[in-house]
Amino acid sequence: GVFAHLEMLEARAHEAAVKQEETEQQEEKLARLKARVQELRLQRDELRAKVDLQQKGQLGKEGVVSDPAQPSARAVLEWKIKSVKAMLQVFYLTGISGKLTKRGVCFCISTAYEGTYLDSYHLDLLTKAEVQIHRHSVPIFIPLEQIAKKYLQTDIRRFLSVLSDHLNAYAGRRYQADQLQGRFSNRIEGTLQRNSLCNLLVFNYNVSSKSKTFPFNARLLYGDLCCSLPTEVTVSCTPDAPASLAEMAAAHSDLFRRVALHKAFCSFSSAEESVD
Amino acid sequence: MDVTVAEYIRRTVLKIPRDEIKTMLQKWGFLSETQLQTVNFHQIKENISQDVVQLCEENSADIKQAAVLDIIYNHIYPNKRVWSVYQMNKTGEETEFFDLTDFKKKFKRRLRSALKNVTINFREYEDNAVWIRIAWGTPYTKPNQYKTSYVVYHSQTPYVFISVSVLKSNLPLLCQALVVASNYHDIREMELRSHSLNSLKDIVFKRYSQNFQTYYPRPLQERNMAPESGDLRIIQENRNEKERIQRVNQEVFGDGPQPKLEFAQYKLETMFKSDPKMDVLDEKEPFRCLVKFSSPHLLESLKSLAPAGMADAPLSPLLTCIPQKARNYFKIREKKGFFPGSFVSP
Numbered sequence: 001g002v003f004a005h006l007e008m009l010e011a012r013a014h015e016a017a018v019k020q021e022e023t024e025q026q027e028e029k030l031a032r033l034k035a036r037v038q039e040l041r042l043q044r045d046e047l048r049a050k051v052d053l054q055q056k057g058q059l060g061k062e063g064v065v066s067d068p069a070q071p072s073a074r075a076v077l078e079w080k081i082k083s084v085k086a087m088l089q090v091f092y093l094t095g096i097s098g099k100l101t102k103r104g105v106c107f108c109i110s111t112a113y114e115g116t117y118l119d120s121y122h123l124d125l126l127t128k129a130e131v132q133i134h135r136h137s138v139p140i141f142i143p144l145e146q147i148a149k150k151y152l153q154t155d156i157r158r159f160l161s162v163l164s165d166h167l168n169a170y171a172g173r174r175y176q177a178d179q180l181q182g183r184f185s186n187r188i189e190g191t192l193q194r195n196s197l198c199n200l201l202v203f204n205y206n207v208s209s210k211s212k213t214f215p216f217n218a219r220l221l222y223g224d225l226c227c228s229l230p231t232e233v234t235v236s237c238t239p240d241a242p243a244s245l246a247e248m249a250a251a252h253s254d255l256f257r258r259v260a261l262h263k264a265f266c267s268f269s270s271a272e273e274s275v276d
Numbered sequence: 277m278d279v280t281v282a283e284y285i286r287r288t289v290l291k292i293p294r295d296e297i298k299t300m301l302q303k304w305g306f307l308s309e310t311q312l313q314t315v316n317f318h319q320i321k322e323n324i325s326q327d328v329v330q331l332c333e334e335n336s337a338d339i340k341q342a343a344v345l346d347i348i349y350n351h352i353y354p355n356k357r358v359w360s361v362y363q364m365n366k367t368g369e370e371t372e373f374f375d376l377t378d379f380k381k382k383f384k385r386r387l388r389s390a391l392k393n394v395t396i397n398f399r400e401y402e403d404n405a406v407w408i409r410i411a412w413g414t415p416y417t418k419p420n421q422y423k424t425s426y427v428v429y430h431s432q433t434p435y436v437f438i439s440v441s442v443l444k445s446n447l448p449l450l451c452q453a454l455v456v457a458s459n460y461h462d463i464r465e466m467e468l469r470s471h472s473l474n475s476l477k478d479i480v481f482k483r484y485s486q487n488f489q490t491y492y493p494r495p496l497q498e499r500n501m502a503p504e505s506g507d508l509r510i511i512q513e514n515r516n517e518k519e520r521i522q523r524v525n526q527e528v529f530g531d532g533p534q535p536k537l538e539f540a541q542y543k544l545e546t547m548f549k550s551d552p553k554m555d556v557l558d559e560k561e562p563f564r565c566l567v568k569f570s571s572p573h574l575l576e577s578l579k580s581l582a583p584a585g586m587a588d589a590p591l592s593p594l595l596t597c598i599p600q601k602a603r604n605y606f607k608i609r610e611k612k613g614f615f616p617g618s619f620v621s622p
Contacts, residue, residue, distance in 0.1 A: 099489050099490055106489045106490060122486070135486055136482065137486060137488070138482070139481065139482075140434070140435070140480065141372075141432040191400075195373070195374040195404055195431040195432055196404045196430055196431045197372070197374075197431075197432050199372075199373060200373045200375060
């Protein structure tokens, strides 16, 4: 009847369980043996290496000394990691580097001026449908939207290149203004008037000639946002100043247009030293 | 010296914490170092302020100079005021040069042409910020120095930070003057408000920590999950989940400190969804309610919700989008179409 049927099923289940346990045990045993084989193989290799070295007479101390001509797997891996890191560093140093993300690509634009690396800025772009800027850390006064409107959809390389020019030029202008305020603060009268983009600088500075100092006023306008040199320079002195000073003002004006601001001031200092 | 000016200086000095009074007066520069030496800065503030007023009397301070002291105080303690962010727009694409003298001239001229009785002071700071203090009067009364608005503007940016305090009726006038002075076309208020001026700047200038994926080999920071070299009998059962939460949190919030906001407000205009049998406003009309999250430091507390086990990671994008969308006031309406959900109005 029913009980007999149940008993039969129970017996069957029991058999199946026993069988499964057996197979599991077999597998476990097999795995253990395989692991043991690996262990022994490793030991054998180590001992072989020892024997080789002993035969070559290089074994000076205890332990396994690996043959320098045959680098270990670990050393190879470390070398690979090092060279990849170096490659990434090189890309970073070129100024524009990128990494693919789940939804697009993330660019990093690093700025530099005269061999000094300055700030880095990031752009997270989505490229699934049309190219869109998802997030970024570009300063708000850089005309990012304008540049994106012109180039982002059509020529992404040009977009990055133009943006990089803007950022690098800004970094360069700011660097010059900071240098002026920092290193030549003793020559500046009053405050250096500047703005966020550092594209308009107005300041008064002292010029010494024949052991007298004269105040000059300089107004530097950087019309090209991709350039770190000014497009318009006005240097003026007081109306009652001697004529030679007017010449000097013109010379300075020309110098500021051609040479970085802090370098120009360096040359003033050395010129005055040589005269005195 | 005018009695009102004396009283104003006295009250301003009283606001300053005692240990800071001397430094602030030095920054002000109106009283000479020798004069400051004569003041005992260890006595009670009431007496210090009297002494300072006495010295200002000797130098014949006027309201403009007193106003400068007020700007300095507010610059050092901006968090005592509530700041709103305004955004300006322009259509032209010419390069901005921002001449400070030009800006100040245009602003004063525009404001004064509409209202003669105003005290306007400017002060520039190293970070290209211009602070403007305006004390408002009426066409018939002198400016009330206790009813001031403050404006902070960074050159060549479209954002203005305004702390109005009272007299909101003067706001349109102020906005107009700003637009004209900075060569923009129009201005609108953003849905972003906080006591922390610097945090507001961090948000709109994108100076807060965003986690960008780069290959730049940054030095690997010590993870919070330091190996518990302590008791080896204690096993972290949820180690994987904890690490996942940390990772997701870091992706969303970045590594650095969060901008400081005090609240986020969500105005819901969504349909209440319930069991149809319950017959409670089901799909009849929007269930209007207001959800407000308050905290001394809202974003940091949101960041710590998942690691503390109080919320699932990742958090709702409605909460995590706050710095990126630069807003802490939201209106949530029903999304029209097949899949009723909610969407955030721009």
